[in-house]
Amino acid sequence: xxxxxxxxxxxxxxxxxxxxxxxxxxxxxxxxxxxxxxxxxxxxxxxxxxxxxxxxxxxxxxxxxxxxxxxxxxxxxxxxxxxxxxxxxxxxxxxxxxxxxxxxxxxxxxxxxxxxxxxxxxxxxxxxxxxxxxxxxxxxxxxxxxxxxxxxxxxxxxxxxxxxxxxxxxxxxxxxxxxxxxxxxxxxxxxxxxxxxxxxxxxxxxxxxxxxxxxxxxxxxxxxxxxxxxxxxxxxxxxxxxxxxxxxxxxxxxxxxxxxxxxxxxxxxxxxxxxxxxxxxxxxxxxxxxxxxxxxxxxxxxxxxxxxxxxxxxxxxxxxxxxxxxxxxxxxxxxxxxxxxxxxxxxxxxxxxxxxxxxxxxxxxxxxxxxxxxxxxxxxxxxxxxxxxxxxxxxxxxxxxxxxxxxxxxxxxxxxxxxxxxxxxxxxxxxxxxxxxxxxxxxxxxxxxxxxxxxxxxxxxxxxxxxxxxxxxxxxxxxxxxxxxxxxxxxxxxxxxxxxxxxxxxxxxxxxxxxxxxxxxxxxxxxxxxxxxxxxxxxxxxxxxxxxxxxxxxxxxxxxxxxxxxxxxxxxxxxxxxxxxxxxxxxxxxxxxxxxxxxxxxxxxxxxxxxxxxxxxxxxxxxxxxxxxxxxxxxxxxxxx
Numbered sequence: 170x171x172x173x174x175x176x177x178x179x180x181x182x183x184x185x186x187x188x189x190x191x192x193x194x195x196x197x198x199x200x201x202x203x204x205x206x207x208x209x210x211x212x213x214x215x216x217x218x219x220x221x222x223x224x225x226x227x228x229x230x231x232x233x234x235x236x237x238x239x240x241x242x243x244x245x246x247x248x249x250x251x252x253x254x255x256x257x258x259x260x261x262x263x264x265x266x267x268x269x270x271x272x273x274x275x276x277x278x279x280x281x282x283x284x285x286x287x288x289x290x291x292x293x294x295x296x297x298x299x300x301x302x303x304x305x306x307x308x309x310x311x312x313x314x315x316x317x318x319x320x321x322x323x324x325x326x327x328x329x330x331x332x333x334x335x336x337x338x339x340x341x342x343x344x345x346x347x348x349x350x351x352x353x354x355x356x357x358x359x360x361x362x363x364x365x366x367x368x369x370x371x372x373x374x375x376x377x378x379x380x381x382x383x384x385x386x387x388x389x390x391x392x393x394x395x396x397x398x399x400x401x402x403x404x405x406x407x408x409x410x411x412x413x414x415x416x417x418x419x420x421x422x423x424x425x426x427x428x429x430x431x432x433x434x435x436x437x438x439x440x441x442x443x444x445x446x447x448x449x450x451x452x453x454x455x456x457x458x459x460x461x462x463x464x465x466x467x468x469x470x471x472x473x474x475x476x477x478x479x480x481x482x483x484x485x486x487x488x489x490x491x492x493x494x495x496x497x498x499x500x501x502x503x504x505x506x507x508x509x510x511x512x513x514x515x516x517x518x519x520x521x522x523x524x525x526x527x528x529x530x531x532x533x534x535x536x537x538x539x540x541x542x543x544x545x546x547x548x549x550x551x552x553x554x555x556x557x558x559x560x561x562x563x564x565x566x567x568x569x570x571x572x573x574x575x576x577x578x579x580x581x582x583x584x585x586x587x588x589x590x591x592x593x594x595x596x597x598x599x600x601x602x603x604x605x606x607x608x609x610x611x612x613x614x615x616x617x618x619x620x621x622x623x624x625x626x627x628x629x630x631x632x633x634x635x636x637x638x639x640x641x642x643x644x645x646x647x648x649x650x651x652x653x654x655x656x657x658x659x660x661x662x663x664x665x666x667x668x669x670x671x672x673x674x675x676x677x678x679x680x681x682x683x684x685x686x687x688x689x690x691x692x693x694x695x696x697x698x699x700x701x702x703x704x705x706x707x708x709x710x711x712x713x714x715x716x717x718x719x720x721x722x723x724x725x726x727x728x729x730x731x732x733x734x735x736x737x738x739x740x741x742x743x744x745x746x747x748x749x750x751x752x753x754x755x756x757x758x759x760x761x762x763x764x765x766x767x768x769x770x771x772x773x774x775x776x777x778x779x780x781x782x783x784x785x786x787x788x789x790x791x792x793x794x795x796x797x798x799x800x801x802x803x804x805x806x807x808x809x810x
Contacts (some may be wrong), residue, residue: 170630172223172648172651172652174648175267175648175649175652175778176640177189177690178264178265178266178649178778179251179262179263179264179265179573179778180251180262181251181270181779182251182252182253182262182263182777182779186265186586189265190265190268190269193265193269193272193273194269194273195418196733197269197272197273198276198346198591201273201276201277208339223504235704236285240271245716245722246722248716248728249262249722250262251557252728252776252777253779253780253789254725254726254727254789254793255725255727255728255777256727256728256729256773256774256775256777256780256789257638257714257728257729257730257772257773257774258568258730258774259485259518259570259571259687259774259776260774260776261573261774261776261777261778262777262778263573263574263575264573264574264635264639265574265635266631266634266635266637266638266639267568267572267574267575267631268575268620268631269634270630270631270633270634270635271575271627271628271630271631273630274290274626274627274630274631275290275627277626277627278469278626278627279291279625279626279627280623280624280625280626281294281321281615281624281625281626281629282615282616282621282622282623282624283613283614283615283616284613284614284653287626289626290626290627290629290630291613291615291626291629292609292613293626293629293630293632293633294321294615294626294629294633295320295608295609295612295615296633297319297321297580297632297633297636298317298318298319298320298580298582299311299316299317299319300633300636300641301319301520301564301566301580301641302316302317302318302319302582303531303581303641303725304520304523304524304527304563304641305516305520305523305558305559305564305566305582306531306533306556306558306559306560307559307582307584307660308584311607311608311609312607312608314376314587315584315585315586315587316585316586316608317582317584317585317586318582318583318584318585318608318612319580319581319582319583320373320580320581320612320615320618320619321568321578321579321580321624321628321629322577322579322580322620322621323577323579323621323624323633324517324567324569324576324578324579325429325431325515325517325565325566325567325570325579326429326431326434326435326579327579327581327621328517328565328566328567328579328580328581329429329431329432329435329513329517329565330431330434330435330438330439330620331581331619331620332477332513332563332565333435333436333439333441333476333477333590334439334579334592334620335420335563335583335588335589335592336368336476336477336511336513336563337402337420337441337476338402338403338588338591338592339368339371339372339511339588339591340364340371340402340420340474340476340509340510341364341401341402341403341410342365342371342375342591343356343357343363343364343366343371343374344360344363344364344380344402344410344414344417345397345400345401345402345644346363346374346397346399346400347359347360347363347411349393349397349400351378351381351382351393352381354374354377354378354381355374355377356374358415359416360416360417361416361417361507362507364414364417364420364474364509365474365504365507365508365509365510365640366504366509367500367501367504367509368509368511368562368585368588369585370504370509370690371509371588372585372587372588375587375588375590375591376587377588378397380519381393382394400413406440407419407441408439409424410754412796417474418472418473418474419442419445419474420441420445420473420474420475420476420510421446421447421468421473421474421475421476422436422441422445422446422447422475422476422477422478422479423448423449423461423464423465423475423477423478423479424446424447424448424449424478424479424795425449425451425455425456425479425480425481425484425491426448426449426450426451426454426738427450427454427455427481427484427485427486427489427491427738428448428464428479428481428513428515429481429485429517432446432479432515433446436528439646441476442538445495447464448738449461449464450740451738451739451740451743453681453682453743454484454486454487454489454681455480455489455490455491455492455684456480456491456492456495456496458492458495458499459495461478461495461496461499462499465471465499465503465508467480467510468508469503469506469507474508474510475503475508475510476510476511477510477511477512477513478496478499478500478510478512478513478560479512479513479514479515479556480492480493480496480512480513480514480515481514481515481516482514482515482518482519482520482522482554482555482558483516483517483518483520483522483684483685483687484518484685484687485518485732486689486690486732486772487517487680487683487687487689488519488657488683488684488685488686488687488688489681489683489684489685490519490551490554490684490685491554492548492550492553492554493512493514493554493555493557493558493561494553494556494557496512496557496561497512497557497560497561500512500562511562511563512560512561512562513561513562513563513564514558514561514563514564515566516558516564516565516566516567517565517566517567517570517579518570518571518685518687519571519684519685520564520565520566520567520571521566521568521570521571521572521641521646521649521650522555522571522685523555523558523641523685524641524642524643524644524645524646524647524649524650524655525539525547525647525650525651525654526539526547526552526555526556526643527641527642527643527647528642528643529640529642529644529645529680531642533555533556534643536549536552539552542651543654543655543658545658545660546654546657546658547684548684551684559584561584562583562584563581563582563583563584564581564582565579565580565581565582566579566580566582566777567579567580568580568607568631568632568635570776571649571650571653571776572632572635573635573649573776574628574631574632574635575628575631576608577628578628578631580632586612589612589618591667592617592618592619593617593618594616594617594618595617609675613737616799621716649778650686650705652778652780652781653686653775653776653777653778653780654685654686655781656686656775656777656780656781656790657683657686657687657688657775658684659780659781659788659790660688660773660775660790661679661688663790663791663793663794664677664679664688664690664794666794667794667798670706671801671802672800673695674694674695674802674805675692675693675694675695675801675802675805676691676692676694676695676750676751677690677691677692677753678689678690678691678692678747678750678751678753680734680747680750680770686774686775687772687774687775688772688773689732689770689771689772689773689777690770690771690773691707691734691747691750691751691768691770691771692706692707692710692770692771692801693706693728693751693752693753694706694805694807695752696752696802697752697753698752698753698754698757699753699754699757699765700748700753700754700757700758700760700765700768701757701762701763701764701765702770703753703768703769704764704765704767704769705764706804706805707769707770707771708731708732708764708769709804710771710797710800710801710804711729711730711769711771713725713800714727714728714729714730714771715728715729716728722747726792726796727792727793727796729771729772729773730772730773730774731769731770731771731772732770732772733767733768733769733770734767734768734770735760735766736759736766738769744758745785747768748768751768753768777789
């Protein structure tokens with residue numbers, strides 16, 4: 170049964186908590202109006218009290234109502250993300266604290282580009298960064314020089330772009346500093362060494378540069394900064410920078426085969442080029458550390474710089490988690506050998522699962538304590554990966570996914586806020602340049618450091634209030650992912666029973682065991698050996714799980730999604746294993762026909778907290794497998810058992 174602690178958190182599948190949300194929205198709308206009236210109560214109303222009776226006013230109101238009613242009617246055709254019958258993509262119902270906070274803040278229209286445009290919500294955004302820093306094991310004390318820094322983005326894609334941007338600035342800065350050669354600052358011996366410093370060493374060099382500047386007169390300081398600016402990659406561009414330093418070449422990014430497509434987009438956007446994104450072979454849809462080691466060894470031998478190694482916490486297709494502990498260990502080991510790079514964790518999907526691993530005081534929960542709550546979660550490897558998050562150089566996480574916050578609210582975090590100085594941009598009409606002051610004073614000019622210009626403060630309010638109402642530990646926010654993990658385990662059990670019921674008529678396999686609350690099913694009619702035939706079968710099943718604007722919404726019993734398994738991603742060994750488990754002939758894979766170069770499978774995201782029996786005798790997961798059985802048997806021409 171769903172935990173009672175979750176029942177007040179959402180509007181609910183049937184709008185059960187409508188009175189609560191309505192009361193909150195009306196209360197704070199009225200409060201906003203009173204705030205307007207009391208700004209300067211001596212001012213006369215700008216809109217006459219009788220304006221509502223004028224013909225032009227009534228005509229405007231009629232037009233507005235007509236269009237809003239039309240919009241309301243159109244929105245009824247939206248996909249019902251709120252329902253436990255929706256188990257498709259990474260979206261579900263919204264938490265009431267975040268929804269109400271966003272409604273409350275919208276009329277104030279804060280723009281979190283600078284303190285002048287958002288005197289309240291920009292501080293909330295900086296505090297959100299500290300809340301998330303604590304969740305992941307970063308330093309979250311803003312009085313410390315090495316405190317982490319985080320900010321919100323439109324989503325994980327932009328947060329990943331920001332990680333590339335910061336990594337490149339950090340990697341290139343020591344080379345530019347060597348060209349300027351300020352006295353009393355310890356510099357690397359040559360450009361190759363400078364380009365391959367560990368991120369922590371580059372930040373230490375930046376601190377030494379700042380110490381040197383602090384001892385200069387204001388005029389000398391300006392001159393030194395101008396000299397450095399002229400040598401930086403951000404001024405010269407990548408081509409100009411490499412032309413001045415011929416010993417260097419464009420650095421590579423090593424990412425897992427499960428990496429989100431945003432990494433390809435980011436490489437193009439940054440001017441690094443898609444060819445510099447090299448995919449690391451997998452082992453069970455998780456980065457293979459041995460393969461990564463071989464690739465890093467090759468880069469070291471060939472003097473090929475590496476910008477970043479990407480680890481994924483919750484892959485988009487399979488919910489798998491990379492061995493993050495092995496990635497940060499490789500970074501430290503290769504930095505000592507003269508091949509420096511940063512480690513970025515793309516936790517857009519799985520980041521909020523970390524709440525299950527955190528005590529209220531921020532300590533990591535012991536594995537044994539966690540295993541008492543679940544049948545299989547977490548695997549020891551997953552626990553070790555989460556324990557290593559605090560050693561990663563930067564992290565992406567999406568509050569609008571497993572944080573149950575309205576779109577768009579992604580987030581970027583870097584382990585050491587001092588590195589953010591390398592991204593600073595000044596615009597006199599918006600910012601007051603300078604890095605003086607404490608953490609909040611410095612980053613209140615947020616637009617200096619982030620890719621966006623204007624950005625909504627309402628999103629920051631939504632995330633901040635949610636984290637205050639549901640602190641990011643296993644006793645509070647962790648109640649939400651706990652339900653989703655329990656649902657995943659129940660799905661796994663139901664899938665086993667489903668496969669047993671249909672044995673001899675349908676092969677049902679889970680191609681990769683998930684580490685989180687995302688699970689796939691591969692389905693093939695019994696006796697079929699042809700890949701294209703299986704793909705047509707699964708695509709037809711998926712059509713019944715897809716939104717169709719030509720059909721009433723209620724015509725769909727469930728909503729699901731699909732993905733594909735590609736041989737070039739799986740590798741030969743895993744491809745053979747999956748084909749054999751489904752009884753497929755390897756010769757029919759990529760045999761030159763249509764739709765035979767991959768395997769089409771169903772994908773299920775189990776984040777709705779009401780999937781299991783809520784006390785009324787209904788289990789949506791059991792209902793789903795009953796539905797799937799009926800549809801599968803209809804397609805294979807049989808009858809349900």
